[in-house]
Amino acid sequence: xxxxxxxxxxxxxxxxxxxxxxxxxxxxxxxxxxxxxxxxxxxxxxxxxxxxxxxxxxxxxxxxxxxxxxxxxxxxxxxxxxxxxxxxxxxxxxxxxxxxxxxxxxxxxx
Amino acid sequence: xxxxxxxxxxxxxxxxxxxxxxxxxxxxxxxxxxxxxxxxxxxxxxxxxxxxxxxxxxxxxxxxxxxxxxxxxxxxxxxxxxxxxxxxxxxxxxxxxxxxxxxxxxxxxxxx
Numbered sequence: 241x242x243x244x245x246x247x248x249x250x251x252x253x254x255x256x257x258x259x260x261x262x263x264x265x266x267x268x269x270x271x272x273x274x275x276x277x278x279x280x281x282x283x284x285x286x287x288x289x290x291x292x293x294x295x296x297x298x299x300x301x302x303x304x305x306x307x308x309x310x311x312x313x314x315x316x317x318x319x320x321x322x323x324x325x326x327x328x329x330x331x332x333x334x335x336x337x338x339x340x341x342x343x344x345x346x347x348x349x350x
Numbered sequence: 351x352x353x354x355x356x357x358x359x360x361x362x363x364x365x366x367x368x369x370x371x372x373x374x375x376x377x378x379x380x381x382x383x384x385x386x387x388x389x390x391x392x393x394x395x396x397x398x399x400x401x402x403x404x405x406x407x408x409x410x411x412x413x414x415x416x417x418x419x420x421x422x423x424x425x426x427x428x429x430x431x432x433x434x435x436x437x438x439x440x441x442x443x444x445x446x447x448x449x450x451x452x453x454x455x456x457x458x459x460x461x462x
Contacts, residue, residue: 248390270447283354283440283453284393328392336381336400336444337408340450342392 243267246341250282255350259316263329264342266310270331273305274315274338277328287327288314319348352376356441356454362447363461371457372443380446382424383409384416386437387456389462393440401446406412448450 247264253259261275272291276284290296293307302315312331316323328344332338357372363395375382384396389459395408398418405416415427424443428435438458 246392281377281456283455284444285453286450289449331414332449337383337395340393342390 241300243338243339244329244331244341248342248344250298250345250347252347252349253319255319255321255348257319257348259314259319259323259348261314261327261329261346263331263345264310265312265314265331265339267331267333267339268307268310269333270339271331271334272338273303273312273331275303276328276340277326278328278343280325282339284328285330293305316346321348321350322350353392354441354443354452354454356439356457358457359455360458361460363459364429365432365461368403368427368429369431369432369459371439371441371459372423373425373454374423375441375443376422377443377445377452378421379443379452380421382416382441383451384420384424384426385440385442386410387440388437396426396439399411405456431459433461435459436461439454 274289275287277287278284290301300317306315327341329341330338330341383398385393399418402421441454444451
């Protein structure tokens with residue numbers, strides 16, 4: 241079992257839908273939880289990160305961390321075709337090395 | 351502001367050939383990383399360098415070597431390329447106390 245599990249999708253939704261992307265993990269030492277967005281043929285870019293448990297909101301994006309369940313989520317409200325990308329969760333503890341999920345491919349169709 | 355620059359962007363190699371992938375960052379970051387990305391496998395760490403002068407193996411180091419030439423540059427070498435090394439390779443860098451890693455645009459390598 242990998243330390244971080246993420247369903248690769250693809251997840252296809254209509255424009256305007258609320259999208260929920262999720263990851264589970266097994267390492268209790270993880271404290272930093274990140275979401276990267278990767279457009280086709282580009283490198284990943286950090287979208288949001290949270291430290292420990294709780295929620296963080298940035299515009300249409302909300303990141304949630306539930307450490308008791310070892311479960312993190314990214315919600316996208318009012319999804320747009322420009323949100324079509326692969327979303328990778330990443331986590332790390334005190335080390336230099338983040339552990340990435342496999343990424344979920346999201347397609348938002350007009 | 352260039353960020354992380356990788357060269358080349360595309361490369362086709364024959365089995366057994368060698369090549370070096372170059373990576374340079376202009377953000378004065380301490381840590382640098384090499385990942386490979388394969389369909390369905392996500393990002394897998396090949397090697398990393400926590401600071402200038404140090405390198406360590408990641409999850410999938412076999413068949414690769416690295417050099418941290420200076421604080422800016424971190425190269426990845428394939429001594430004898432194999433078809434299993436066909437992949438997209440990403441270099442990344444991170445400041446010492448930051449969470450965010452900055453990625454290059456990737457090198458698409460095909461080994462035939």
